[in-house]
Amino acid sequence: MIGMIKRLPAMIGGLLLACICMSAPQAQDDVTVYEYEPYRVKVWYCFDKSVTASEFSREAYLRDLGWAVDRTFAAAWSCSFQPAPSTLQPLITRDIDQAGIEQLSADDFVLLTSTENSKSKTIRTLVAALESLESIPVSSTNLKFLEQRLNQFPADDGLRALASKAATSDLLIADVLSGNQPALLLRKRQLPNDLENVRVLQTQLPGQIDWLLRSADKLMVMLISQKADALQVSVREFDCPMQYEGPVVTHTALRWESLARESASAMARAFAPVARVEDATSSSAELLLKAGGLILNTNNPASVHVGDLMHPIVRRDSRNGAPTLLQPQSWTFAAITDVASEELRANVYSYSNGPGLMGRRNRRTQRVLLKVRPVVDETEIEVVVRGTGKPQPGCFVYQRDLLTDEFTLLGQTDWRGRFPIAVPKRPVRVLPADVKQAKLRAQRELDALQAAEEQAKVSEASSETPESPLGEGSATNLAAEQKRQKLEEAVNTSDDEITLTHPLLWVYVKSGEQVLGSLSMVPGLKQVEVAELSDDTTRLEIEAFVRGFQVEIIDLIGLRNLLAARIKLHLKNDRIKEAEETLAELRALTNYSEMASRLVEIQSAFLDSGDLPRYAQLRVDRMFKSTRDLLQKYLQDGLVQESLEAIEAAKMTAASSADSSGEQP
Structure with missing residues (x-):
């Protein structure tokens, strides 16, 4: 209340x-007011041939389903039901999982225009084509299909205008591709693979998918079938503005009377509420829930609760309103941390601590989020090379705790570059971004305060100054104690922890000691998630080669020092000849100039290829620098010259001793 x-x-x-x-x-x-505008929902239903219910029973089912949907979604939905188009029913009944937007729109009419023909090179919309072209060529088969569409929607002005301009022609697609003809009307399934020098214009005629995507917010495709002794309803949601395909949700009813209730439950599970980005930083965002002002019951499936996860999608339109970019933001999720009616606050977890939900805002760019709906028990991460798709086997996969920031090794990718991650059974908890930042600041201050107190105790213990009288400095101690209590309260954030409705994992992928990327993911959304990361093969090859070269340097240093020690031992025992032989061995070893030249050749051979990303380039440069420092420190020490001078001095000493012994009587 x-x-x-x-x-x-x-x-x-x-x-x-x-x-x-x-x-x-x-x-x-x-x-239109976003938070007070209901979802415009179109429901396409399709009965499989296995369903033997009478027409009367089907009508009663649809009536009960309409009532159940009204009770479930209330004012948040403006819903209409209609049978799926007869041309699409075979596709839906065969495999609803494969009935995506591309497959459903295969029979939509499109206008193929040439950018090389003077009559059509400036045409960018169907309206402009109808105004500029005297006639629009179309095959006889497609013309019959167009006439059938006109019979279904005789009052549509655009459809009538197109039909009046359509003319049967034997024109080939190659004529438009070559620029010999300005345009050709065909269906989307007939488009060539090579679309160079042509434009594909959407017609958005009534009854087509492209028209539906502009006139509705959600499309629900529902298939009712008989499986053994039970009835099965499968529902798949399509977000129309973002053209995003949701997962298939399946419910089972044991009796016909309960089918409407199960169908409404399946629609509620398949439905994804939408929120618009109002403001964002790299780690948080303020969102506005669509139809949020119409939701009076928190159990409404169109509502969003604290702990829910949402996935962002970006749409960018051309000047004519056609989408030029429809891109889900990979490895980026928002966790709802606060709900105030239609206004939401969220933590944002993005790929490798990226910009989150920040981005350019204008009238032609939309940034929205859809609530996630996990449907599988396990997701495989497939790590591949960005650009080539080559698998990256042997990468280490770590999980970072969202509360404590502790790392746990999960395993390594297999020969396919894949690693399975099961949906965790333990709940995942997070802190709101502002609370976590305040906790980190308080923890740093508390650590500094404790260090200062420890230092003060050490100073008091080592000082000979007698203790202060009772009461002196008590005000200072009281202030310090109060500050400590406040910091400890700020660090203790157990009451602010939020339990997520679905597990959100922060996964790190490492190649050797190098982090290739940090990925936020929700296990269970897809069977396989592909992570396109930088190729680390070249860096690993360089590091292995340089490590081997460093081992060779260390062996050389040890051998040089051993021979120098032998020379000293020979000289100590007056074995000058053996010392000279050992000096010859020392001189025969590889010297500094030769090793430095080899290092330069290695560096040039690897780095001139330009295959290294910037982060790897910096790491490899540091390795070469440390190797060069190793050479300069231990191979430029004049060890050969010192040994030679020691031998010469020993010779002179021996000669002087011989002369002295010869002069004695």
């Missing part, structure tokens, strides 16, 4: 705005 009272101003504002829109019919189509 208190929540209802708090939301009364927003509800009254929404009702007033709706009244204003109703009083101005000429502007009604232009004025």
Whole structure:
């Protein structure tokens, strides 16, 4: 009740705005309020041949389903039901998992225009084509299909205008590709693979998928079939503005009377609420929930709760409103940390601590998030080389705890570059981004305070100054104790922890000692998630080669020192000849100049190829520098010259001793 009272101003504002829109019919189509606009949902239902229910039973089922949907979604949905198009029903009944947007739109009409022909090189919309071209060539088969579409929607002006311009022709696609002809009307399945020098214009005719994607927010495709003694309903959601295909959700009903209830439950599970990005930093975001102002019950499937996870998608449109970019942000998720009616706050976890949900904002760019719906028990990470798709076997996979930042080794990728990650059974907890940042600051201050106290105790113990009288400095001690208590309270954030509804993992992929990428993921969304990371093969080869070269340097240093020690031992025992022979061995060893030249050749051979990414280039440069320092420190020490001088001095000493002994009587 208190929540209802708090939301009364927003509800009254929404009702007033709706009244204003109703009083101005000429502007009604232009004025929409995101948080008070219901989802426009189209439901396509399809009965499999295995369903033997009568027409009367099917009508009763659809009526009960409509009531169940109204009770479940209330004002958040504006829903309409219709049978799936007859041309698409075989595709849906055969395999609803494979019935994606590309397959469903295969029979949509598109206009292929040449950019090399003077009549069509400036045409970018169907309306412009109808105004500029005298006629639009179309094959006889496609013309019949167009006439059937016109019979279904005889009142549509665009369809009638296109039909009036359509002319049967034996024109080939090659004529448009070569620029000999300006345009050709065909279906999307007939498009060539090579689209150079041509434009593909959407027609957006009634009854087509491209028209539906612009006129609805959600498309629900529902298949009812008979499996043994039970009825099965499979539902797949398509987000129309983002053209995003959701997973297939399947429910089973043992009786026909319960089928409507199970169908509504399946639709609720398949449905993904949408939120728009209002403001964002690299680690947090403020979101606005679509139709959030119309949701009065928190159990409504269109609502979003604290702990829910959402996945961002970016859409960018051309000047004509056609999407030029539809891209889910890979390895990026938002965890809802606060809900205030239609306003949401979220933590953002992105690939390798990237920009999160930040980005350029304009009228042609949309950034929205869809609630995640895991449907499988395990997800395999497939690590491949960016650009080539070559597998990267042997990479180490670590998990970083979102609360403690501790790392746990999960395993290594196999020969295919894959590593399976099961859905964790233990719940995952996070802290709101601002709370975690405050905790880290308090922890640093607390550590500094403890270090200062320890230093003060050491100073007092070593000082000969007598202890202060009782009460002196008590105010200072009290202030320090109060500060400590405040810091300890800030560090203790157990009450602020949020349990996520689905596990969110922060996975690190390492090649040797190099981190290739940090990936935030929700296990269970897909069977396989492909991670395109930098190729680390060249860096590993260079490091292995340089490590081997460093071992060779160390062996050479040890052998040089051993021979120098032998020379000293020979000289100590007056074995000058043996010392000279050992000096010859020392001189025969590889010297500094030769080793330095080899190092330069190795560096040039590897680095001139330009295959290293920047992070690897810096690491390899440091390795070569440390190797060069090793050469300069231990192979430029004048060991040969010192040994030679020691031998010469020993010879002179021996000669002087011989002369002295010869002069004695």
